[in-house]
Amino acid sequence: MINLERLTKTFSGQGGIRDITLSINEGEVFGYLGPNGAGKSTTIRCLIGLLKPERGTVAIHGLDPWQNPKTLHQLVGYLPGEVALPDNMTGSQFLGWMRRLREPANGGLYAGRLLDRFDLKPESMISTMSKGTRQKLALVAAFAHDPPIMILDEPTSGLDPVMQQTFIQWIREENSRGKTIFLSTHQFTEVERTCHRIGILKQGSLSLVDSVDHLRQKSRQVFEVTLGEPRDLRSIGGADLDVAMVNDRTATITVNGPVTHLIQQLATLPVISVREITQDLEQAFMGIYQQDEEGTE
C-alpha cells in the first residue's frame, strides 16, 4: 500500500532523511516515532508530494506522490503537523472550500459525522478559534472525504484528554473499516492503543521497525524479586543486570540481556517471589533509544 525504497531527502543545512526503506500494508496502522528533528515530517511531506525525493522512491497504491498528486490526493487524507488554517474565513466556509476542491468526492455526510464526533461547531471565524478547536477543524477537514489512506502528523497536539481518547477510539474504528493509517506522534498511549507496527527514526535514519507487541517483549525486562530473608541483592549485579534495592528483602532487577543469567544467580538465593514488571511502550522506546545512543557513541 505505502512503499518507501531508500528514500532520501536532505537539506543544504542539516536534517532530512537518508535511505528510509519501509513498507506499510493495507489496513495497517503504522506509528512513526522519533525525537524532534529526526525527519518524521520530511518523510510525510515526501509521502504527500510536497517534497521531491532526492533519491529513492515513494509509492502509495503504486502512485508516485510527486508525479501524480492529483490522483493520489483523492485516496489520501493528510493532517499536517503544524496546523495552519486560513484565517480569513469561518470554519464552515473552510470545510465548504475543501469539499468544493475535492469534488466530485462527496464528503458531506461523513464530514457531518466527524463534526458530531469531535463536538465541533465550525460557524465562527477561524482566527478566533482556540488551538484545540483549530486542531479539531483540521482533523475534520483532512478526512471529510472519507479517504482509504490517512496520514497524520502529530494529530492530537492541542486536543484535551477527552478528545484524545475520542481520537484514539475513532482511529481504531477507521482501521476496523479497513483504512490504512500512517501516524507520526510523540504520544505513546496513542501508539500503544492504535498501532500494529512502529518505526523509530533517529537522525534521519530508520533505526527500528517492529510490531508493538514484539517490541514490548524484546525490550528490557524488569523483575521484582523478594527474598525470604534480608540480603543485599546488589551482589548479584553483572554487566547485563541492574539491581535497585526496594527494601532489605526486595529489589527490582533490570535484565539487559538473556534472562538465564538472572535465573542462575537467583537459584542460589532464598527467593519467595519473582514478578515481571510490565513496561509500557514509552519505557520500551526510551530503553531502545538509549541503547541505540550508547551503541552509536
Add this chain to the structure above:
Amino acid sequence: MKASVISLGWHTIKKATYGYSVGIAAYILFLAWVYPSISTNPAVTRLLSSLPPALLKLAGISSNFSTYTGYLSSEFYSVIDIWIIMWFVTMEAMALVGTPRQNHSLQWWLSSPISRSTWMLGQFLALALALVFLTGATMASEILGAWWFNGGHLNWSGMIWLNVVALLIGLLIAGYSMVFLAWLPKVTWPLTVTLIFYAMNLVGGMTPHLGFLSNLSIFGVYQPSLIAEGAVPTLTAILGFILGSAILAWFSSAVFARQDLAL
C-alpha cells in the same frame, strides 16, 4: 481548470477588490464633480501654462483640460491609476500566493486533488478577474461622472483605451509577480521590479539621451495624455502584453510545480 480554484482565489481578494473599486469610483466622481468649474477657470489654464514642461511631464499632467477625458487622463490615469494598479496587483498576488506559502495554509489547498500548476493558474486568473473588475469600476464611474456632472460628454474611445492599456500593464505585473512568488514567497520582489520599471520610464521620459529606458519599461506604452488624444498603442504592443502575461502565468505554474514546499 476547476472553477472552484478561481473562486477560492477570488474569495481571498474580493474584499480588497471591492475596497479599491469603491475608492476609485469615489475619487473619479469627485473629479467629475469639480471638472466643470476647473475647465472654465482661466486661472487653472494660466497656472498650467506657467509650469515647466518637464515638471508637467514628470507629474503626468496635460495642459489639455478642455475635454473631460483629457482632464481625467491628467488627474487620475497619469499617476494615481497606475500606482493603484501597481500596488493592488503586487499586494493581492502576495495575498494569493505568498501569504499562504509563508503561513503554511497552502498545505490544505495542495492536499486536495488539485495539481500545483492548476492552483497557480487559478490564482493568476483570480487576480486577472479582480483587475477586470477594477477596470470595470473605473470605467463605470467615469461614465457616471460624465452623465451626472458633464452633460454626458465623453470621449469613449479615449476612455476605453486608457483602461485597456492600464489593464494590460496590470496583467503583465500579475504575470511576473506570480513567477517571483512561485519561486520565492517574498513580497518585496514583485514590487521592487515594478518600481524599477516605473523609475526607468520616468528617467527615460525626462532625459532625452536615456529615452531608451522608457522603451525597456513596461510603462513605456502608458502615455495617458496621448492615449486620451487618440494615440492608441500598436497591435504588436497589445498582443505583446497579452502574450507576455500568458507566458509568465504559464511559467509561474511550471516553476511552482517543481518547487519543494516544506508546508
